[in-house]
Amino acid sequence: MNFNIYNRPQFLIKLSKICLLTVVVFFISCKANKTNEQVAKFTAFKFNDTSLPIEERVRDLISQMTLSEKVSQMRYDAPEINRLGVPAYNWWNECLHGVARAGEATVFPQGIGMGATWNAPLIFEMGTAVSDEARAKHHKFISEGKRGIYQGLTFWTPNINIFRDPRWGRGQETYGEDPYLTSRIGVNYIKGLQGDDSKYLKVVATAKHYAVHSGPEKSRHEDNYQTSNKDLFETYLPAFEAAVKEAKVHSVMCAYNRFREEACCGSNLLLQKILRDDWSFDGYVVSDCWAINDFWEPGKHELVKTPAEASALAVSRGTDLNCGDCYDPNLKEAVLKKMVDEEKIDLALTRLMTARFKLGMFDSEADVIWSKIPYSVVASQEHYDLSEKIAKESMVLLKNQNNTLPLSKNIKSIAVIGPNANSKQALLGNYHGTPKNYNTPLKAIMDKLPNATINYALGSDIAIGWPTLNTIPSSVLKNGENKGLKAEYFKNTNWEGTPEFIRKDSVVDFIWTLKKPIDNLKTDDFSVKWTGQLVPNESGKYRIGLRASSAGKLYFDGDLKFEFKDDHEPKTKYFDIDLQSGIGHEIKIEYYNYHSDPQAQFVWAKMDQDLITPALEAAKKSEVVVMCLGLSPDIEGEEMPVLLEGFDKGDRSDITLPKTQIELMKKIQALGKPTILVLMNGSALAVNWAADNIPAILEAWYPGEFGGNAIADVLFGDYNPAGRLPVTFYKSVDDLPDFKNYNMENRTYKYFKGDPLFPFGHGLSYTSFAYTNLNIPDTLSINNDLEITVDVKNTGAVNGDEVVQLYVSHEGKVDAAIRTLVGFERIHLKAGETKKLSFSISPKQYALINNEGIAVLESGLLKVSIGGKQPSFKGVADTTTSDVLVKNLTLIN
CATH class of the missing domain: 3.20.20.300 (Glycoside hydrolase, family 3, N-terminal domain)
Incomplete structure (x- = not known):
């Protein structure tokens, strides 16, 4: 080798590179061999x-x-x-x-x-x-x-x-x-x-x-x-x-x-x-x-x-x-x-x-x-369209006196009022995902009527003692001389060590969906610490809360006010306090995340505000009023700490609308304006006063991220409603047996002996349907299928869906249900169109269940009813836009 002392550094560099490469290759080879051994080991398992x-x-x-x-x-x-x-x-x-x-x-x-x-x-x-x-x-x-x-x-x-x-x-x-x-x-x-x-x-x-x-x-x-x-x-x-x-x-x-x-x-x-x-x-x-x-x-x-x-x-x-x-x-x-x-x-x-x-x-x-x-x-347009379609099909028109609905799109001004008019939670219900869209009724009506004046007002809290919480704005949050809060982000769940970064967050209102706040996060685990001051600009009593999807703590002036532990979907904890304008209070929020749906919102509400007066003013300057009332998954749901009048730890102790909403509804109706009530809730409501006094009532449930669109389409006639009640709407909790009594006596449409406000299967349409050519045998040998055909015609002027319902009743049998649903089908009919429907009812479906729990087939009279509703109801409880036919047949051995 021709060795020049002056090239020694270059030589040593080359030599070191060769050695390093050899070592790397050796370790890679060892690791590969080990991996291959592991793969071979695992694949060798039977x-x-x-x-x-x-x-x-x-x-x-x-x-x-x-x-x-x-x-x-x-x-x-x-x-x-x-x-x-x-x-x-x-x-x-x-x-x-x-x-x-x-x-x-x-x-x-x-x-x-x-x-x-x-x-x-x-x-x-x-x-x-x-x-x-x-x-x-x-x-x-x-x-x-x-x-x-x-x-x-x-x-x-x-x-x-x-x-x-x-x-x-x-x-x-x-x-x-x-x-x-x-x-x-x-x-x-x-x-x-x-x-x-x-x-x-x-x-x-x-x-x-x-x-x-x-x-x-x-x-x-x-x-x-x-x-x-x-x-x-x-x-x-x-x-x-x-x-x-x-x-x-x-x-x-x-x-x-x-x-x-x-x-x-x-x-x-x-x-x-x-x-x-x-x-x-x-x-x-x-x-x-x-x-x-x-x-x-x-x-x-x-x-x-x-x-x-x-x-x-x-x-x-x-x-x-x-x-x-x-x-x-x-x-x-x-x-x-x-x-x-x-x-x-x-x-x-x-x-x-x-x-x-x-x-x-x-x-x-x-x-x-x-x-x-x-x-x-995921969250594709095809799935969006399906969600909106299901929302539309779930809409139940409970009442439509004098064809109040649909409304004209030529309205110049409309008041949209109520605690659920712009509520995101009222779209979602419980056990929900995180949507990209929150199409509330307010937003959808604004989109539907771009040239009209929309007068919005909250009108009332959802219930006495349950104000509507909103994100605390940056104008009242301070971090030194800056607005907002100091935010420290950590790659662990316990705020330990040096934060990955520190920044100012103007508000705490985060839903991290596709992207976590920290880049290159290998797991879902991270934590955030927010610190600063809350300096209110108005004196009064406030509710201050944290809505979080995982876990965390809220400190106020150094005191731990509450702690979340392993909450599996966003829930709100809060405390009430009197605040003075301009007086600052130390805030510390510690949030940590351990699953794939991290969310955190720092929220508040000023208590005991006059919400009705602005609502009345909004209604007075509008041609039509749409009131969005009902319940909220924040107060009805699974094992909650909620104790409010009419509510009991997730359940309800009363089934009426909360008093705050009843008061609002009565004062709005007294103005004499055309008024529509939209209900958003997860359970039946005893809206007796509304049934007597409000001309149109639409039940919308918790309708998903496109629920507002579905509501607006029904209100303005772009969709003809055909949903039916899957539950009985009772008039009072006094009509019900004890909550813990699981016997079915006097429960549901099958055994309830009173007069319901709206019966199971009830729902109106913007068109009408007639039933003819009912074909049912006069006698039927037990253990044979019951074959039924009927013609259904859309006798109105607009296209629409009809929900055909088939019930049977065992006449004269002790302890038998009043009637039992044994078949149904939702069909679409163009104006003037007729369709023939066929039903085949098995013996198991029309059998009686005896006291031993065994299905029995006995001779006797079987009453069959078919139509868009249950038979025998009158007044507001009757589905006036549909027909029903009844026939008796004899079951023989």
Whole structure:
């Protein structure tokens, strides 16, 4: 080698580079070898052989697990088993009316609105759209290395409990009070969600809450309900049976309460005898969240003394998966102490792992048809159009005196008034996703009438003591000499160490959907600390709150006012305080996020304001008034701390409109202006005064992100409403049995003996329909199908939908229902058009359920009614735009 001392540095540099490259290649080679060894190791496992039947693969996987590993996989947040190549999996996900709590998604109408469409095939389309978004989001999360809560493919939907009592705050999640309507909507949603592939489930749907569960919320962890066998099999179980037998639902969630002394998640009758033995259910059962803890915790069911006993009882009775913290590690103790056999653990784990294999989680994504759904389907125009269509079909026109509706688009001025006129929450209901659009009634009416003067006023709070909270503006927030608050952002959930960055946030009003606030965030975990001063510009009593989707704390003048812990969807906590103008108060907000739907809003409201006077002024200078009243998912829903007049911890103690709204409505109506009432709510309302005094009433439910568009289209005649009530609207809570009484006597349209305000199945149209040529046999041999045909004609001047409803009544039978829905179909008819409809009613549908809970067929008189409503109602309770025909036939042996 020709070595020149003057080139030594260059030589050394070259030599060092060669050495470094050699070292890098060596380590890469070692890592590759190690990776190849791991891949070879994992692929060598029999359970990774995709040519084998799933049953054999599952059996092989479980055989290689230790007892501790088995138990770990029976908790909802199952950790990885690295040595076997089993990734972590969080079973908890929600899609009640669109993918929920996982960032951006299309938000469809709430469940009660889905029921109000009376359009089961449309809800199948919705299920398909929702599961498209679910699959696309899941695979995106996986590609980013995220396997956390709300990112999996096992969804705890639908809620097919019977909405037997309007006081129940979670009734909004259901499809109504009728078992048959609920079953048709539920079966179609489940089928749309789970898909039709012969090998792979699209997602897993979960029928909940099994069973005999519909309030009260505040005592659900301790209540023990009783029913007759007749009520059990006629009312509470049919929708679950249909979900299992027809829709092949792959998961069932057991309820919090006890039924006939047994906890539902430890019920041999419900989980073994009925679900598995009688219905042949072969999926898995998941507990409602922390329901197993209720088995032993003081003041709850107290069936056993320890968590280990509780876990053993639940698993031995058939609850395979625990949403909660009871199974792990207590099940291991239970096995070792012989409280439960390990074979029971293996059986539960077999059911759980079968679901994961059927979802394709142990196969290449290239082999799973559903993995090819592009992310572009999420919040796509096609899904927006479907959400708006469902919202339109859910609209129920309750009253339309003297054809007050539709309104003319030539109106020069219109007042839009009420706490729900511009409320985002009243669009969403509970268990919702995060939409890009918030088309409130106010916004939609402004878009509909670009040349009119829109006079908006809040008018009233939603209820006494529940003001409308708005984002605290930057004008009253100070950080030194600057407006707004100091914001420190951290890549952890405990505000530790040096923040990633510090900036000024003018307000705290964040919904981080596609992009987290910190770049290159590998997980969903981050935290923010906001500090500064609140300096009000008006003296008075204020409510100050924080709305957050994960967890955090609010400090005021150094005092901790409240703390969020693991809230799974945005909820608001608050405190009330007297403030003086110009006097500053120290603010510190600590927020941390742990899932894929981070949201935080710092909000307030000035209490005891005069809201009615501005509303009256707005009405006086307008030609027409639209009042948007009702309820809010902030005060009706799941197990809430809310205690207001008429409300009781998520439920209602009264079913009227809150007094604030009644006062507003009466004062607006007294002005003599044409007035329309739009109701937005999740449960039936006793709007008796409105039914007598307001000429037009539209029920809109919680209608999703395009709900305002649907409302405006109905009000101005661009859509002809045809929704029908899926629940009875009663006149008073005094008409109802005790809330905890689960007997069906004097409940729902089937057994209510009083006069409802608006009956189940009620709904008006802008056109009219007539029924002719009813063909029903005079006699029918029992055990034969009942075949019926009828002609339906649109006798009005505009096109529209009609919901054809078929009921049967067993005349003269003791304890028989007044009538029972056995068939329905929503059809579209052009003006003047006639269609012939056919129904085939099976013996099971027209059979009676006896006191033993057995379907029996007996000779006797069967009354059949068919039309766009129930028969025999008068006045405002009658659907004047539709017809009904009634015929008796004789059932013979």
